[in-house]
Amino acid sequence: MSMPPSPACAFASDxxxxAHPLVLEALVEANHGHALAYGEDRWTKRCEALFDELFGQPVTTLLAVNGTGANVLALAGLLNQAEAVLCSDWSHINVDETGAPERVLGAKLIPLRSVAGRVSVAEVERACGALGNPHHAQPGVLSLTQSTEWGTCYSVDDIGALVEAAHARGLRVHLDGARIANAVAALGHGVGGLREMVVETGVDAISFGGTKNGLFGAEAVIFLNLDLAARGQYLRKQVNQLASKMRFISAQFCAALEDGRWLDWAGHANAMASELHRATAPLLPEGAIGSPEVNSVFPVLPSEAAATLRDWCFFWDWDTTADQYRWMTAWDTSPDDISRFAAGVAHVLGR
Ligand SMILES: Cc1ncc(COP(=O)(O)O)c(C=O)c1O
Structure with a gap:
């Protein structure tokens, strides 16, 4: 039997x-005539109002062009001199940003041991042992990723406990929310879930992702702690995240935030990951694929089968020491993509 038609790289990444058609429509609508640059336009004002509404309080919204830049900007606003950032050893800022936070901010990142992408209060407390030692960079910010790089979520209580431990030691808390939409959708409390997770826990600033959730290319840094936001607009320019034609970034977020679409899109991606798990788990050895919390699964596959499968339908390695890979769904993943991919998995595994 030959392989079925490939769904291309449908499971490579979100x-x-x-981009979602409504986002493209919003871009076309924003493309009329002239509008003042650097955020002095009606789309940006609307976008700022939508973020205030979303968080249920006035926040400072600084739109940014990419996720690495958004993280650097958020950390720039939270750090003081001679301070370091505590983060998980698997965090994007530690592993996948080419050292941008260290280079741009001149601040050390201190990676903490994580389990399934999550750090614990005990690890944070241990790292805070450096406080007061003049020979050690002083932990000043705790950065958490929600949902994590391992497709897991911190519970609201986990975040609350981590924020409390950090604040008690004078640290500020950043959330890398490149996939916050998936985490909020997974919690299942609608928009209220975002407030429970981010506002009520006392997070100081969040990088609120858009690009992985149907936007053409847009991220937002949201400061909930308004005292820390004061220098934000200057820092954004310094870290090269101030877009001149900002209306095109704002218009994308407006399209996503209207009528709770951002949560519907992320909820769809999550549901498709569950479907992918349901379709492929019976084809794999017991325990080779865990059920997803959000929009990714991490199967362990024999390396030769993985190579054949990947040549047919591309996906990324995850942990090469354990023959573990990542399959990720998105706002536009279809049941047909899943049935074709599952047929390919069955084929390479001889099922
Ligand atoms: C957890 C996380 N944070 C931030 C980013 C930002 O990425 P980029 O700079 O590619 O937009 C990513 C992208 O993969 C990510 O997975």
Whole structure:
């Protein structure tokens, strides 16, 4: 039997997906005539109002062009001199940003041991042992990723406990929310879930992702702690995240935030990951694929089968020491993509 038609790189990443048609429509609508640059336009004002509404309180919204830049900007606003950032050893800022936070901010990142992408209060407390030692960079910010790089979520209580431990030691808390939409959708409390997770826990600033959730290319840094936001607009320019034609970034977020679409899109991606798990788990050895919390699964596959499968339908390695890979769904993943991919998995595994 030959392989079925490939669904191309449908499970490579959520940022391999295109933009949602409503986002493209919003871009076309924003493309009329002239509008003042650097955020002095009606789309940006609307976008700022939508973020205030979303968080249920006035926040400072600083739109940014990419996720690495958004993280650097958020950390720039939270750090003081001679301070360091505590983060998980698997965090994007530690592993996948080419050292941008260290280079741009001149601040040390201190990676903490994580379990399934999550750090614990005990690890934070241990790292805070450096406080007061003049020979050690002083922990000043705790950065958490929600949902994590391992497709897991911190519970609201986990975040609350981590924020409390950090604040008690004078640290500020950043959330890398490149996939916050998936985490909020997974919690299942609608928009209220975002407030429970981010506002009520006392997070100081969040990088609120858009690009992985159907936007063409847009991220936002949201400061909930308004005292820390005061220098934000200057820092954004310094870290090269101030877009001149900002209306095109704002218009994308407006399209996503209207009518709770951002949560619907992320909820769809999450549901498709569950479907992918349901379709492929019976084809794999017991325990080779865990059920997803959000929009990714991490199967362990024999390396030769993985190579054949990947040549047919591309996906990324995850932990090469354990023959573990990542399959990720997106706002536009279809049941047909899943049935074709599952047929390919069955084929390479001889099922
Ligand atoms: C957890 C996380 N944070 C931030 C980013 C930002 O990425 P980029 O700079 O590619 O937009 C990513 C992208 O993969 C990510 O997975």
């Amino acid at each position: 940022n391999a997906a295109g």
